[in-house]
Amino acid sequence: MKSAEHPFQFVTVSYLTRIGNQSARNLGELRDGLEKCSDASVFYHTFQSLGWHHFLTEGFSNDFAQWALSALNRAELAERLAALDIRGYLDLNELRTDLLRVADEFCNAHPDELTRPAFEPFYFCEAVEVTVPLGWEARTLEEFRRGVQHLSTGSFHFHFLVSRLRLHLRTNDFSQWFANELGLETLAQRINGMDVYTNTLDSARAKLIEYIDQELAA
Amino acid sequence: MTEIKTETKRDEKTEVRSIHLDDYVALLGEPEIDEIRTLAGKLSGRTVQMVNSTAMGGGVAEILNCLIPLMDDLGLKPRWDVITGGNAFFEVTKAFHNALHGGAYEARKEDFDLFHATTELNRKRLQFDCEFTVIHDPQPVGLIESRPGHAGHWIWRCHIDLSQPNPDVWGFLRPMVFKYDAAMFSSPSFARQLPIPQYLAYPCIDPLSEKNAELDPAYVRSVMDRFGIDVGRPIITQISRFDRLKDPVGVVRAYQIVKRYADCQLVLAGGGAVDDPEGGVVLEEVRHAAAGDADIHILDLPPWSAMEINALQRASTIIVQKSLREGFGLTVTEGLWKKKPVVASAVGGIPAQIIHKHTGLLAHSVEGTAYQIRFLLSNPAIARKLAEQGHEHVREHFLITSNVKRYLTLFLHSMQSS
Numbered sequence: 001m002k003s004a005e006h007p008f009q010f011v012t013v014s015y016l017t018r019i020g021n022q023s024a025r026n027l028g029e030l031r032d033g034l035e036k037c038s039d040a041s042v043f044y045h046t047f048q049s050l051g052w053h054h055f056l057t058e059g060f061s062n063d064f065a066q067w068a069l070s071a072l073n074r075a076e077l078a079e080r081l082a083a084l085d086i087r088g089y090l091d092l093n094e095l096r097t098d099l100l101r102v103a104d105e106f107c108n109a110h111p112d113e114l115t116r117p118a119f120e121p122f123y124f125c126e127a128v129e130v131t132v133p134l135g136w137e138a139r140t141l142e143e144f145r146r147g148v149q150h151l152s153t154g155s156f157h158f159h160f161l162v163s164r165l166r167l168h169l170r171t172n173d174f175s176q177w178f179a180n181e182l183g184l185e186t187l188a189q190r191i192n193g194m195d196v197y198t199n200t201l202d203s204a205r206a207k208l209i210e211y212i213d214q215e216l217a218a
Numbered sequence: 219m220t221e222i223k224t225e226t227k228r229d230e231k232t233e234v235r236s237i238h239l240d241d242y243v244a245l246l247g248e249p250e251i252d253e254i255r256t257l258a259g260k261l262s263g264r265t266v267q268m269v270n271s272t273a274m275g276g277g278v279a280e281i282l283n284c285l286i287p288l289m290d291d292l293g294l295k296p297r298w299d300v301i302t303g304g305n306a307f308f309e310v311t312k313a314f315h316n317a318l319h320g321g322a323y324e325a326r327k328e329d330f331d332l333f334h335a336t337t338e339l340n341r342k343r344l345q346f347d348c349e350f351t352v353i354h355d356p357q358p359v360g361l362i363e364s365r366p367g368h369a370g371h372w373i374w375r376c377h378i379d380l381s382q383p384n385p386d387v388w389g390f391l392r393p394m395v396f397k398y399d400a401a402m403f404s405s406p407s408f409a410r411q412l413p414i415p416q417y418l419a420y421p422c423i424d425p426l427s428e429k430n431a432e433l434d435p436a437y438v439r440s441v442m443d444r445f446g447i448d449v450g451r452p453i454i455t456q457i458s459r460f461d462r463l464k465d466p467v468g469v470v471r472a473y474q475i476v477k478r479y480a481d482c483q484l485v486l487a488g489g490g491a492v493d494d495p496e497g498g499v500v501l502e503e504v505r506h507a508a509a510g511d512a513d514i515h516i517l518d519l520p521p522w523s524a525m526e527i528n529a530l531q532r533a534s535t536i537i538v539q540k541s542l543r544e545g546f547g548l549t550v551t552e553g554l555w556k557k558k559p560v561v562a563s564a565v566g567g568i569p570a571q572i573i574h575k576h577t578g579l580l581a582h583s584v585e586g587t588a589y590q591i592r593f594l595l596s597n598p599a600i601a602r603k604l605a606e607q608g609h610e611h612v613r614e615h616f617l618i619t620s621n622v623k624r625y626l627t628l629f630l631h632s633m634q635s636s
Contacts, residue, residue, distance in 0.1 A: 012253040014627040017418035019409045055610040056576050070574055119582075120569060123406030125418065130630045132256055152249040153614075 004181035007137035008173075010147050013158040015048060016128040024122040027072060028114035030064070031103045033124050039092040040126035046086050046095060047165070048127045051157035054201040061197065062086075063122075064099060071118040077106045085197070086161065090168045131158070141182060145212050148174070153201050160204065161196065174208065187215050237287040237426070242619050245425055254619065257626040258292035264629065266296040267348035271311070271357035273300045277421065277548070278354050278377055284424050284618045285625070292622070299344050301358045303336040311357045314391075317384035318356065325386035333390075337361060346370075350629050353398075362397045371632040374398040375419065379408045379545060379566070399632065404546050405567045417628060420570065421546045423555060424618045428524040430555055433532055441529035445485075447515055452482040452595055455534040457527055457552075459488045460500040460518070463543045465563075467500075468584050470507040470514065472540065475588035477513075480595045484508075487517035487530055531556050536594050536601070540587050541565055551616045554578065554608035559601040561590040571616065577608040 022037060024030035034042075045063035061082035069078035080102045089095040107114055134155070138144035148156070159173040167176060175188035190211050194204050243251050266289060270278045282298055289296040303311075310329045317323035337360035346364045352373045353361055365372055374395055380388070380403070388410075395401060395412065402419040403409040409416045423430050442449050454473060458464035466486050473484040486504060489497075501518065508514040519526060531537060537553030537560045544566030551571060553560045560578040562568045572578035579590040594601040614620070 012256050014253075014257055014623055014630075016624065016627050016631055019403060019406045019416040019418055021411050023406075052615070053573070053576075053611075055614070056573070056607060058576075066573070070569070070580075120564065121407065125406060128417075128627075128631055130257075130627050130634070132260055132630070134253070134256055150249050150252070152247075152253045155249075155253060 001140050001142065002182050003139045004177070006181055007139045008144055008147070008177045008181070009137050010134040010151060010155065011131045011158065012134050012152065012155045013129060013131045013162075014154065016130070017044065018126040018128050020124040020126055022124040024118070024124075026115050026117055027068075027074070027077075027103070027107060030067070030122055031100070031107055031114075033122070034064070034096060034100050034103060037124045038126055039096075040128070041124045042092045042096045042099070043165070044125050044127040046084075046099075047162055050086060050161065050196065051154060051201070054153060054157065054196075057198055057200055067118070067122045071120050071122065072113075072116070073119075074106070074113065077102070080106070087164065087170075087196070090164055090170065092165065141178075141184070141212060141216060144174075144177075145209060145216075148205065148208065148212075151205075153205075156201055156205055160201070184215060187211060237284055238291050239288055239619070239622075241426060242617075246613065246617075246619060250619070254623050254626065255292065257623065257630065258289075258294065261626060261629055262293040264294050264350065265348040266294050266350045266352070266625075266629070267299060267346065268296065268352050268354065269299045269301065269344070269358045269361060270354035271301050271303075271308075280424075280427075281422070281618070281621065282354075284427075285622060288618070288622050289625070292626075297348065301336075301340045301361075302343070303340075303357075307332055307336040308357075314356055314387050315378065317387040318378055318380055318391075320379075320382040320384070323384045323387060330390055334360065337363070350632070352625075356391055359391055359394045362394055365397070371400075371629070371636070372398045373400050373402060373628065373632075375402045376408070377404060377421070377545075379405075380410050381407055383410075400628070402628075405570065407566075417624075419621070419624055420567070420616055421548055421551075422616050422618050422621045423548060423551050423612070425555060429528050430552060431528070433525070433528055437525075438529040438532050441526050442533050445515060445517060445530075447483060447485060447530075447533070449533055452480065452535040453485060453533060454482055454536045454538055454591060455485040455487065455530055456538045456540065457487050457531065457549045458539065458541070460486075460497045460504060462496070462500055463541060464488075465540045465542050466504045467507045468542075468587070469538055469540050470504060471584045472538070472587040472591065473514070474511075475585065476591045476595070477511075479592050482535070482595065483513040483515065484511075485515045485517065485530055485534070487515075487519055487527065489519050489521060489523075527552075528556075531558065534558055536561060536591055538587065538591070539563065539568065540581070540584075541568070544568055547571065550578075551612055554605070555612045555616075557605045557609045559594045559605045560608060561587055561594065563587075571611065572608075573611070576604070577611045578604055 022033045024033045049063045065078045065082035068074050084098055138147045163173040171192050175192040178184040179188035191208055194207055196204055268282055272279050286296045286298050310332055341364045350371050352375050354375045355377055400415045402417045404421050456469045537558045539547055539550045539562040541563050546567030550560055550562050550568055562572050564580040572580050574580045581587040581590050
C-alpha cells in the first residue's frame with residue numbers, strides 16, 4: 001500500500017454565528033442585502049446552511065431559497081435559488097453574483113413583488129470559523145479510512161465542501177489528497193462526484209468509505 | 219373535561235447532578251464528543267466566570283447547572299457566581315425585564331439609583347479575575363464596571379427578546395452593554411444594533427435531565443392512568459403555562475375542529491395559575507371553552523413536574539405549540555427530541571426549530587393548526603418522518619453539548635482575535 005509523502009491532516013471545525021445589522025422584510029430588501037452583505041454572510045447562508053441541514057435530503061439547499069419559499073411563498077424563485085450548486089463555486093463573490101442574477105431576473109419579471117411584505121424577516125448573519133487540528137493524520141488509505149470514520153459531520157463538511165473555497169479548485173481535501181499523494185485519480189473523481197444534495201453528509205461519508213473499501217479490495 | 223390539580227409538594231432544593239461529557243456519547247457519538255474535547259484542549263486551565271441572578275429556578279440557572287460541570291470536566295476552571303439584592307432590587311429588575319420585552323414602564327430615578335447601588339454592592343462582594351467572564355441577562359450587566367482595565371474577555375449573554383425594548387430602560391442599560399467585548403442573543407430577531415459583535419446562541423435542552431431523559435414505558439403508562447388519559451386513542455398535547463400568549467383557548471378551538479374528523483383527546487398541561495393572577499383568569503377561560511368534553515384534559519401542574527411532563531410528551535401522538543408570541547419555545551425542542559411530530563406557530567424562535575414540512579409543520583391560525591393536526595393524524599408515515607428529522611435537528615443544534623461547544627468556540631475566537 002502506497003504511503004503518502006505528505007500526510008492527510010484531519011481538523012475539527014466549529015462555527016460561531018455572528019448576527020449582522022442587515023435584515024430584509026421583502027424581496028427588494030433581500031436583493032439589496034445580497035449585494036451588500038459580506039462574503040462571510042454569503043458563506044453562512046449557503047455553504048454553512050447546507051451543513052446545518054445536512055440530514056435533510058429534499059427541498060432544502062440554502063437559506064435564501066428557503067426564505068423565498070416559506071416567507072415570500074414564491075416557489076419559482078425558491079427553486080431557482082436552490083438550484084445553484086455550491087460545489088460549482090470556488091469564490092463566494094461568484095456565488096453572490098449568481099444569487100443576485102436570479103433575484104434580479106425574478107424582480108424584473110415581477111416588479112410588483114419587490115415590496116410585498118414577507119411573513120417573517122430575513123436576518124443576514126455571518127459565519128466565524130475556528131479550526132483546530134485533531135492531532136491525528138493518515139499516510140495510507142487504511143489510515144485515512146479509520147480517520148474519516150472518526151470525523152464529526154461538521155468536520156466532514158469542512159473537508160468535503162468548504163475546502164474548495166480554501167483550495168480554489170473544483171475538488172475537495174479528500175480527492176486532492178488521493179490524487180496528489182496516493183495517485184488514486186479514479187477514486188478522487190468518484191468521491192468528488194458524490195451528490196451532497198440528494199445524500200445526507202452521513203450517507204455521503206458511507207459512500208466514501210464504500211469506495212475506499214472497493215479500492216482496498218482491488 | 220377532566221381537570222387535575224396536583225397537591226403534593228416536595229423539597230424544592232436544587233439537586234446539582236454530577237455530569238460528564240462522556241455521558242452524552244451514546245446520544246451524539248464519539249466523534250462529536252472527541253471534537254468538543256479537542257476544542258477544549260486549547261483552553262485547558264483557562265478560568266471562566268459565569269454570573270447570573272439566581273441559583274435555582276428559571277432557564278438560565280438550569281443551563282448553568284449543566285454547563286459548569288461540563289466545562290470543569292473539559293479541563294477549564296469554571297466558576298458560577300450569583301448576584302444578591304433585596305426584594306426591591308428584584309422588583310426593579312422584573313419591571314426592567316417586562317419593559318425590555320416591550321411592556322409599559324414609567325421611568326423612575328430611584329429605580330435606576332437602586333440598580334446602580336446594588337451593582338456596587340455586588341462589585342465589592344464578587345471577585346473578577348477570570349480570563350472569560352460571561353454575564354447573563356440585564357440584572358448583573360453593570361458588573362462590567364469591575365473589569366480591571368481591558369483585561370480578560372467580557373461577554374454579555376442576553377436571554378431575552380430585545381427587539382422592542384422600552385427606550386428608557388434600554389437607554390439606561392445600553393452604555394453598560396457597549397463596554398462588553400461581545401453579546402450573545404437567542405435569536406437574530408432579539409438583537410439590537412450594537413457597536414460590539416453579536417453572536418447567535420440558541421437555547422438548549424439537556425437530553426439527560428428529568429424532563430428529557432428516556433422513561434420506562436410502565437412509568438409513562440402510570441402517569442397517563444393517573445391523569446385518566448386513554449393511551450389507545452390519539453393524544454394531542456400542548457405543554458405551557460396558562461398564559462394568553464400561549465393561546466390555550468385557540469388550541470381548544472383547533473382541537474374542536476379536528477374532533478369533527480378524527481377521534482382524539484386534548485391535553486393542556488402547564489402551571490402558572492396559582493401565582494399569576496392572569497394565569498387563573500386564562501385557566502377559567504380554558505375551562506369554559508372545554509366545558510362538556512370529557513376528552514379534554516386540563517392539568518394544572520406544579521413546577522416540580524418534569525417527569526410527568528416528560529411522560530405526557532412521550533405518550534402524545536402530536537405536540538402542539540400554538541403561541542401568539544414566543545421566546546424560543548423549548549417545549550417545541552422537547553417534543554422534537556422525543557420524536558414527536560410538532561405543529562407550532564411561526565413565531566419567535568419556533569421557525570428555527572420547525573422547518574416547515576421538514577422537521578414539523580407551521581401554522582398561522584386556529585384553522586391552520588387544526589388542518590395540520592388532521593393532516594398528521596391521517597398520514598402517520600409523514601408524521602414519523604417529520605418527527606425523525608426533527609429529532610435529528612435537535613440532536614445537532616439544540617442540546618446542551620452544542621451550547622458547550624459554542625462557548626468554547628467563542629473563547630477560542632476571542633483569544634485568536636485579541
